[in-house]
Amino acid sequence: GAVVSQHPSWVICKSGTSVKIECRSLDFQATTMFWYRQFPKQSLMLMATSNEGSKATYEQGVEKDKFLINHASLTLSTLTVTSAHPEDSSFYICSARDMGPGVGNIQYFGAGTRLSVL
């Protein structure tokens, strides 16, 4: 099946620094990618929808200036956590939909990024 690569898998940073997470679709083009946040033992919370060539759509309550999303190509979306603070520590997951013919709108997920802010 299709593969979505997410990097890095784990990052530790100091409070006040910015962290960039990359999400790539490896064998299909994704005009839309999604960024989720997941707290321990909870479901995925959609943060934003990343649209290639246009601005991301953020869910209510998500600070767009804190979580910058760039979808510069059909295979790459990035999430930058700006001026990270300990409360931003979480597990971030990206996904992309393969909308090719006969695929059935399957959403493929990256392996996730564990962010720890000291």
Place this chain on the structure above:
Amino acid sequence: AQTVTQSQPEMSVQEAETVTLSCTYDTSESNYYLFWYKQPPSRQMILVIRQEAYKQQNATENRFSVNFQKAAKSFSLKISDSQLGDTAMYFCAFLPNTGNQFYFGTGTSLTVIP
């Protein structure tokens, strides 16, 4: 608005036995997709099975099958011959045909006991 409900936060099953995870959803859409995703301790989300709402036949993938009841808006997952590797969180998800966003349930933590 779409909602997905998983009423079983935790379940356990003996190895080789069968277990059923429940999922109900609420929607006014007539056409949509339903999915079960598995999240093992590695936290990688893995697609288990999917169902297209316009298809009456229940989807099956090896040991995994669903019981899709469209009128009741129910989409349960049956795991037969449970294996230790099935231990994971299982999320039910809904995708409206007219939309772009997936809606996830709160998850069921399944433990397979040796």
